Amino acid sequence: MSERVWSVDEHLADVLAEARPRAAAEVPLEKAQGRVLAEEVTASGDLPPFDNSSMDGYAVRAADVAGAAADAPVALRVAGEVPAGAGGAGLPKVEPGCCARIMTGAPLPPGADAVVPVEWTDGGLGGGEVAAMPAVAGDGLPVRVFRPAAEGAHVRGAGGDVAAGQSVLAAGAVLGAPRLGLLAAVGRGSVRVVPRPRVAVLSTGSELVAPGAAAELEPGRIWDSNSYALAAAAREAGASVVRVGAVPDEPGALRAAVARVAADADVVVTSGGVSVGAYDVVKAAFEGELSFRKVAMQPGKPQGFGRLGAPADALFFGLPGNPVSAYVSFELFVRPVLRKLAGLPEGEWGRPVVRARLASEVGRSPAGRRQFLRARYEAGTVTPVGGAGSHLVAALAQADALVVVEEAATSLAAGTEVDVVLLG
């Protein structure tokens, strides 16, 4: 009997089925960036909260300046000044024949119903139109207005942006910069969001040395690159990450290292030690507790997955050790799980997939396995870079896309239309 092989789609469905969004928590606005809102937010008051000026100028009665013209200016007495922040009883009253100096954002004083920009006046200096508001209110001279302003001109009405009680953001909204600004504008200092998923990343392999930890490599050793790439990929997916360096190929040491980080993690990601070698440590340490499968893909055939037992209860991904296999596996399986845990809608779990034409042929793809080839994508054309080898980190670093070679295809001619995963 041949061993069961899972398709990419079956494995993805299985890992997603285990992922449940984190419980919502109230966080200060500074911590809410990129998070998914877990409540509907309504405005407690009007925005703007009061009628205010959109210009530096003079608050007037529109009726007073209706006949103003360059050759027939209207002179108004200056009753006072309204800087931004003024309000209540401190506001001057604008009687007929009067005006008040007003700055952008300042409340419209009682009696006024329009604002004349300072450039349409003599600024109280007794000459022609000025370019800017004079620094001081003047020596009591009237202000001459050279152009009319209709009722409501240059006035931003209370509630014109958002009315009190109005819903401003629905649960499920992703909090980017403008939405955080809106929450602050309606006075929210904290909001309920789905917290970031917490990820712990470990590398396994007795051959691994932390980059920078030695001047040069001893024979047979290599630098640990997976823990850096996977930690970065998890952060790019929106997670907070603890990167543990390399753990040697000893099941006891690995179990202890996983136990240390799993209590504070939603997801534990390891690389290496999941195939059929004599020292495949992840398999040795967790065989029987987690599932180890063959997935019909290249790279990324051996995959470990499951849920660590209590008290940790974290999801566990045992990704293959070859650097390209580990990264591609992360993109295909771990990233969607992290995005689901973060509360994002299903349409945003995976990377975008587009159709594109192959700029060059694909020579060989294994029959029955979905191949993901590193490539560069530009305007509807995709160009494979490097080769299919799952150790080729330099080509991976050149790539911004993955060409999908379907299971049935063993080669593809240049010009063939293919699915392309955009890595962003």
Ligand SMILES: Nc1nc2c(c(=O)[nH]1)N[C@H]1C(S)=C(S)[C@@H](COP(=O)(O)OP(=O)(O)OC[C@H]3O[C@@H](n4cnc5c(N)ncnc54)[C@H](O)[C@@H]3O)O[C@H]1N2
């Ligand atoms: N007889 C078989 N051998 C292999 C099979 C198979 O089906 N039968 N599958 C191959 C495939 S496909 C893959 S992928 C790898 C996966 O193996 P492991 O997950 O057990 O990974 P390791 O053996 O630990 O390492 C593989 C390779 O990657 C290098 N590596 C590991 N960790 C790191 C790291 N953190 N940074 C940089 N490089 C790393 C490691 O040195 C090895 O060269 O198995 C195939 N073999």
Ligand code: MOO
């Ligand atoms: O299928 Mo392995 O994951 O590439 O080299």
